Amino acid sequence: MMISLALRTLRHRVAAFAGAFFALLCAAALVCACLMLLETGLRGDVVPERYAGAPAVVAADQFVRQTVVKGDGDTKTKAKALGERAWLPESVVAGLRRDGLKVVTEVTFPFGGFTGHGWESAALTPFTIAKGRAPRADDEVAVDARAGLDVGAELRGYRVVGVTAQALPSQDTVFFSTARARSLAGHPGRVSAAGVFPGLDRAPEGAVLYTGDERGRLEFLDAEQARLKLISMGGSLAGTSLLVAILVVMGTFALSIQQRQRELALLRAIAATPKQVRGLVGGEALLVAAAAGTLGAAVGIGLGFWLRGQFVTLGAVPANLHLVVSPFPPLVALAATVGAAWVAARVSARRLTRIRPVEALGEAALGPARLPWWRLVAGLVALAGGVTLTLVLSGLHIEAAATPVTLLTALVWTTAFTLLGPVVARVVAALLAVPLRISRVGGFLAARNLRAGSGTLASVMSPLTLMVAMTCTILFVQTTMGYAAQEQADAGTRADYVVAGASGAAARAVPGVLSATEVLRTSVRVGLDKYAAQAVARPSGTLDLGVVAGSMDAFGDGTAAISRTAADRLGLRPGDPLKLTLGDGTPAALTVAAVYSRGLAFGDVTLPYALVTGHVDNPSATLLVRAPGVRAATLTAALPGASVLDRATAAEVSAANPQVTFVALGLIIAFTAIAVVNTLAMATSARSGELAALRLAGTTRRQVLRMLRLETLGAVLAASVLGSVVALVTLAAFGAGMTGSAVPHVPLWTFAGVIAAAAVLSLAATALPARLALRSAA
Structure with a gap:
């Protein structure tokens, strides 16, 4: 019955639930995209290109392994990928040949924009000559079909004597004579890998056997490194995104319930039981979340492909590491958003359903007299968690460990301020009362509204604080690290020039x-x-x-x-x-x-x-x-x-960063910005009756708009202060651990841009619904 009533409520109050729907949709999309990155890191494979013609490939172990003894006496072997390619002793190859197997060896090395090999390894793909012949002398090379060179051309001091009929999708290949390739590779007595024909059942001693798509992992070692990065980044982003989503969704539903407080109180007054009201609110949340989560998960799949494309463009992920698409990320995103919406709705309506109907009507008219005890306790616990995480962060000296803790620290501090929001809002309203009096009518009305509507002010400040805190933390972690590294490089480099080649x-x-x-x-x-x-x-x-x-x-x-x-x-x-x-x-x-x-x-x-x-x-x-x-x-x-750069120019070049972190974490910033616009639009739209009453009382349109602008700017100012404090505390702890200095590097113009962006977004999100409401009131 309550679900049926919830469905009717949604049908007749589409505008009231639009904000919650949009917040849930964005949350599902963000969580789904991040989980797709994580799953790609865990299960993604690359199809072999260079080794496509070899049924089995033998190579050295590309991992460093360590056996640890657990508390119960059992042993466990852990493995971590090497940073460079491990090379295979030719003695292993000789052993395979003694067993009567056909073995094709290869060496691989960078050669400008090409990947160099010896012609001995052409059969691994296989490559065949379309023009000319295979290289035999030390000054001869054969190029692939995509090189755009013909027989007789010159390539970096070598004469092109052959052009192959094939070209690999993601590699530009050049072949040398076998002896010259071994010399250029610089690993005497070792080879990169060896293809075994017609195949092999088990790896020889001192080597690892690769078959199927495992050959791609050997061929593209950067793909393995990219997978590890995606696991780390995807897991961190997914966790952070989920926490941000929960915070935003709970704030959105709290505002939605607050705007409907009188309606729900009336239901209590006409004998609706607390269970029925909770069922109504929970049913509405489930229906909205199910629709928004389903659409958001679909959008998240597209967002995951976009993210992967950006990472490929920036060189962080190889083009042949394809995104893994499975039901897991969309289903988890849907479940997370539905669960967050249901919990947020039930928690937001908790006090209203626990007090007597007459008290509910009074509270709907006047607002709660004090902060609920559970919210106060939760806020104090979050404050304690923020202090603890700050102390932990100040002791972390490794960026991979510090980065997720940094984001979590900022989130926990923001959560504490959100839980204690009504108390903070009352203090803010009292402090803003004096400067707002500068404007006699608009300022007077704004000050009165902020003081009377501290709950609404708290709901508006929450996403604004989150946006400022997360944006400043994400941006200035990078500038703090970059500035400290640049300072050290400037102090430690005595050279006048940096030369390559x-x-x-x-x-x-x-x-x-x-x-x-x-x-x-x-x-x-x-x-x-x-x-x-x-x-x-x-x-x-x-x-x-x-x-x-x-x-x-x-x-x-x-x-x-x-x-x-x-x-x-x-x-x-x-x-x-x-x-x-x-x-x-x-x-x-x-x-x-x-x-x-x-x-x-x-x-x-x-x-x-x-x-x-x-x-x-x-x-x-x-x-x-x-x-x-x-x-x-x-x-x-x-x-x-040779390339010759003076020290200053070389420092600028080395400081260039593909900004992969900004692309990924920028989604969280975008989500918080959307939450700001969404919340302010909801809060302003719900005041159409109040605005109409002000117009009937003789307040001019200009005075009403000025009142709204001053209210919004007051909320922006308060949220900017709180968000900046959260970011400063977090960055100080990060800097103390990572750079040895608790003073973060904050470019003032960038910081001013963050605050200005928050103000512009907030004013725009307030102005449009306000003008529409005033137009309808006229």
Whole structure:
């Protein structure tokens, strides 16, 4: 019966429920899209291209593994992906050939915009020659059909002698002679992989067997890294989105119930039982949420494809890692929105159904006298949670761990202010009463309305506070990290130029060059923990890492320098042994020579260049050149083919960020902005009777609009202060843990833009429904 009555109510009050419907739709879409990213990270596969013609491929293990003993004595092996490609010893290949199998080996390496291979591996796809012949000499290459080159052309100093009939969908391929490819790859005695014909049942010792779509994971190691990023980012975003959605939906339903308080009180007065009223409200919520959640889940699938497309464009996800589409994300999004709506509606109507009918009518007319005890307790618990998370965040030194906690901290603080909203709103109304008197009529009315309608003010302030807090937190986490890293780079870089495409020996031979340091960027694992690393040769004169313990004079073969963050985490100091795994899986036992402070700019681990150069996918080093009296043009002329940038320009280039984080988290900002518009539009539309009464009482249209603008600006001002406080506390804790400074870097113009955007959105969301209401009143 209550569902039937709820259906009739919805039919005759479509406008009243439009705001709740739209909020639920956006919530379902956001949650569905984020869960699609998470599922793609968990189950996504890439179809092999390069290895499509090989039934089985053997390669080295691309993971570092560690066996841990659990409390009950059982063991468990954990695995983490390597940062570079692990190479397979040719002794494993020789063993397969002794077993009578046909084995096709290959090496792979970057060659400009191409991927280089030896012609010996053409059968893995297979590639065939359409024009010319296969390369045989060291100065010969064959290019794929998409290269646009013909036989006789030149490619980076090599002569094109063949063009293949095939081209891979996502790779530009160039083939060298077998000997030349092995030389360019720089891994003597090792190969990237080996195709086995007609197949293989189990992997040989010291290798891993890949078949089916597993070959794609081996071929595209960046796809495996992208999957891990999607798991981390999708999980974090889905959780954050769900919490934001719940907060927004509860605020929307609270406002909706508040606007219908008199109607529900009348139902109580004509003998409707509390159970029946709860059933009516819950039924309405279920019907609205079911319709909005279904449509929102469908929209979320499209949003998931859009997100994936943006990530592909930004280079964060390879094009051949396709989005996984299954019923799981839409169903979870639908269930989450329906559950959030039902709980929000029941909680919002809780007090109205627990008091006597006469009290309900009085409360509908005058508003509640005080904050319900359960809401006060919940708000205090949320405040305690915010304090706890802030303290936890200040002790986190790893970005992957700090980022989700940062967002959660801002959300919990915002939730606390939302739960305590009516109390905060009364304080705000009292504080705004004095400045609002500047306008005699509009300001007087605005001050009276804010004081009388503290519940509505609290409902309006909630999404505004959330928008300001989340936007500032998301934006200024990035600027805080970037500024701290740039400060460290500026303080630690002594070089005048950054050079790519030249050898250190050639640079040091240029007259006027005092020193040149080869630098390679990679990653290492200590245990299973990943650390950004750099390999340097001759750092004296070009790099100052900010040593705080030990000395770089002791840095050399068999040693390493580590950042203060890594040293604290690992419990190491100069002279201690350090066991780590290089990017390609090679173990190394070193001794800590120094501990330095500038890890944000130069990585957490600094290794000798000679140790790392044979264990990275791209051994081409960047050079830091100190040449105070040499002009850039002179250095460019002396190093033909090299790219020469001065230090300032190189810093700008290195600071460029694909902004993947902004694209993903920008959806949450957009959702909160939609919630702001939605809430204000609902609150203003519900006041059509009040506005009409003001017009009948002699208030001019201009005075009414000024009153609404002042009310809105007052709410924006209060929410901006609260949101900024939430963001400042969160960013201070983040900065204390990640950069060592509790002072965040907040560009003033960006902050002003956030506040201005909130004000413009709020005024626009108030003005349009207000003008429509005044027009109908006329």
